[in-house]
Amino acid sequence: MTIAPADIGLLPKPGLLIGDTKLTTAGDGVFEHRYPATGEITNAVPMAGPADIDAAVAAARKAFPAWKRMPANKRRQLMIDYARAILSADHLRQTIVFENGVPYAATPYALSWASELFEFNAGYADKIGGQVVTTFPGDAFDYTLDEPYGVVAVIVPWNGPFISYGQGLAPALAAGNTIVLKPPELAPYTCLALAELALEVGFPPGVINVVPGGPVAGNALVSHSGVDKILFTGSGATAKKIIQAAAANLTPTAFELGGKSARIIFADADPDEAARRSLIGAGQACIAGSRVLVQASIYDEVVELAKTYAQQQRVGDPMDPQTQMGPVINQTAVDRILGFVTRAQETKTGRLVTGGRRLGDELAGGFFLAPTILADVPNEAEIAQDEVFGPVTVFMKFETEEEAVGIANDSLYGLAAYLHTNDLKRAHRVARDLESGIVWINGFRDIPVGAPFGGVKQSGYGRQGGIYGIQEFTRPKNIWMSI
Template identity: 55%
Template sequence: MTIQEADINLLPDPAPLVGGERLTSTSGGVHQHVYPATGKPTVEVPMAGPADVDRAISTARAATESWRRTGPDTRRRLMNDLARALVARADELAALQIVENGTPQTVAASFPHMIADHLEYAAGWCDKIVGEVNPVWPVPGFDYSILEPYGVVAIIIPWNSPLYSIGSIIAPALAAGNCVVVKPPELTPFTSLRFAEIALEVGFPPGVISILPGGGEAGSSLVAHPGVDKIHFTGSGPTAQRIIQAASANLTPVALELGGKSANVVFADADLDAAAERAVGFSLQLSGQGCINGTRALVQDAVFDEVVELCRRKAEALKPGDPHSADTAIGPVITNTACERIMGFIDRAVAEQQARLVTGGTRLSGEFADGYYIAPTVFADVPADSEIAVHEIFGPVLSILRFTDEEDAIRIANSTRYGLASYVQTGDVARAHRMASALDAGMVWINGSGGLPPSVPFGGIKQSGQGRLGGKQGIAEFSRTKNVWIGM
C-alpha cells in the first residue's frame, strides 16, 4: 500500500493563496505533510505567519466594498458556476482529500457533490436576503431594518473533513456578501487551496477568498486581528476558549462548532439489527474522527446483550485498507500522535477495567504497520462516568452503556458537557417526540440520519458551540442588522 506518484502530482502549490496570487515567501515556517495511510512524507507546506495574515486581511478589506455591492444575481451566478465546476472536478477533489487525511474513497467521493449542494442552496438566498418594515411611535416615521454582510470573515476549518467544511461555511458567508480569509490546518491544506483556485477560474474577484495554510501562530494572528469582522471556528473546546479570549480585545463576534460525545439511545422496541448498524456506522465513520459521531450507544437492559453482539459482528465486518480502494471501510487516523492518543484511551480502559472490551483495541500491524490504523473497537458495560464515556476520543471507539427506562436514558444522555448531536432508535412515535424534546443537543436524529443537507440548521449547545450553519439561520449567522428611521 503506497501513495502513487500520480497522487503527488495532483497536489496544488501548497503556498498561501492571497488576492489571486501565491505568496512566494511566508513567515510561519514549513510543515512536512505526511500521508496517514503509509506514514510517508509528500510535500512541504509553507505556513502563513503574522505578516501573511496582515496581507490577507488587507487584501480582503480592499475587496469588501466591491463584493458587497456586487448584485445578488451576479453573486448567485458565480456561486452556481463554482458548484458546477467542483462537480466537474469531483474525482480530483476526492483524490486530494484521500491524500490529505486518508479518508476512504467511498466517503471522499461524496464531498464535492455535498459542497456543490451547499453552494447552490446558499446561492438561492443571494436575492432573498430581505429586510423588514417596522411600526414606530410616538413620533411618525418610516422605519425599516436591513441585513448587511459583516465584511471580512475569518474561517478556521478542521482537518477531519476540510473540503466539506470549507464549502459548507464559505457558502452562506459569500451569499451574505462577505469576503473570507480561510485558515485550513497545515495537516490538510490541499482541498482548500484547490477550492479557491477553482473559484478564481470561474470568475470570483481576487481577494474575496484567501487561503492561509498554517498552524497555531497563524490562527492566533487571525483571530486577534482588528481587521476581522467575524470569526467562525470549527475545532476543539480548549482552542475555542483561546479564540474567544483573543477576540475579546476587539469584541469580534465568534461562531463555534466544537466537539461532541453524542448519545445514540436504543430502546428495546427498535429494529435491533438496524439500530446496531447505525450504532456502528454513526460511531466509526471516518475512523471515529467526526464531531457528530454517536460514540455513546445507550442500550436498554432487555436487549443489551443482543445489541452488543450485533455491534461486535458489524464492527468486525468493517474492512480496513488502502483509502484509494472502493471496498475500504476503515482508513487511518490523521497522525501518529493521534494514533498514540487514541490507543492511550483504549489501553487505560482495558488496564483499569473501565469496561469490557468486545472487539478491536489494537493498532493494526502487517501491511498497516507504517500507517496510522486502529482496529474498530467496541467496549460494553461502560460506566457513564468513565473516561471513555466522558471524553471525546476522536477515534474508532464505540462505548456501549446500559439504561433501564426512558428517564434513565435521558439522565445518562444529558450527563455530558457536550450538546452537538444525538440519536434515538425506537418504534414508539410518542417516545421519539418526548426524547427529542428532552435531549440536550442541537440536533436529534430519530431512526436513522438524514445527514446534513444545507437546508437544515446545524450547530451545538453547551460546550459543543454556538451559532448555526444551514438554512436561513446560516445566512443570518453571517449577516448583521441595520435599522433605518426616516422622519415623516
C-alpha cells in the same frame, strides 16, 4: 499498499492564496504533511506568519466594498456556477484522500454536499433585505437592512475541510462577506484547490484568501483588528483561546466544537439495524455517535451484533473503492486513542469486546486502528465523557426512558444525538428532552443543507445551514426617517 510516490506527486502544490497571487513561501516556516495511510511525506507546506495574515486581511478588506455592492443576481449566478464547478471537480477526489486518509468511496459525498451548500445559499443572495418597522407615536418611516459583517475569518478542521469550507463560506459569501480562510496544517490541500477554482469561475480576487498555518497564523488572524467576525470549527480548548484573543477587538465569534454524541437504542427498535448504525468508521467526526445506550432486554444482543459488524468492516488502503474505514490522522492520534482504551481496561471501566489495537502487516506504515468496542462502560468513565476522536464506541445499559435521557444529557457536550425506536410518541418525547443541537431518529448522519447545524453546551454556539446560516453572517441596521 497500492499508493505509489507518483500518485502523491499529482497533489496540487501547497501554498497561500492572497488576492489572486499564490505564494509558496511564508513567514512561519514549513510543515511536512504526511499521508496518513503510509506515513509518507507528501509536501512541505508553507505556514503563514503574521505578515501574511496582514496581507490576506488587507486583500479581503479591499475586495469587500465591491463584493458587497455586487448586484445580488450576479453574486447568485456566480455561486451557482461555482457549485456546478465543484460538483464536476472529480480530480479533487484523490486530493481529499491524500489529505487526511478518508476513503475514496466517500469522496463523492464531500463534492456533492459542498456543491449543494453553495447552490442552496446562492438562492439567498438575492433575498437578503430587511423589513419595515411600525412607528409610533410620531410620523416616520423606519426600516432595516441586513448587512454583511465585512471580513470573516474562517478556521476549518483537518477531519473535514472540504465540507467545512462549504458550510462556512457558502452562507458568508452569499451574505456579501469576504473571507480569510485558515486551513489546518494536517490537511492543507482542498481548501486551496477550492479557492483557486473560485478564481477560475470568476470570483473577484481577494474575496477568498487562503492562509494555511499553525498556532502563529491562527492567533494573528483571530486577534486582527481588520477581522469583523470569526467562525471556528475545532476543539473547545482552542475555542477558549480564540475568545480571549478576539476580546481585545470585541470580535464576534461562532463555534462548532466537539461532541460525545449518545445513540439511544430502545427494545422496540430493530437490533440488527441499530447495531449496524453504531459503527462510526474512523470516528474522526464531531457528530460520531460514540456513546451507545441500549435498553437492558436487548443489550447483549446488540453488543454481539455490533462486534460482528465491527470485525467485518473493511479497513485498509483509502484509495481502494472497497475500503470502508481508513487510517486516523497521525501518530499522535494513534497514541491518544489507544491510551483511552488502555486506561479504560486498567481502571476496569470498560470491557474490551473487539479491537483496541494498531493494525500491522501491509498497513503497518500507516496510522490504522482496528474498529474498537468497549462494553459495560459507566457513564462517569473518562472514555464515556471525553471525545476520543477515533474508532472507539462505548456501550452502556439502561432500563427506562427517563434513565436513558438522564445518561445522554449527563455530558459536557451537546452537538448531536441518535434515537432508535418504533414508538412515535416516545421518539418525539425523547427528542424534545435531549440536550442536543441535532437529533436523528432511526436514521444516519444526513444533514439537509437547509437545516440548522450546531450544538449547545461545550459543543459551541452559532448555526450553519439554511436561513440560520445566513443570519449568522448578517447584522441588521435600522434606518429611521421622519415624514
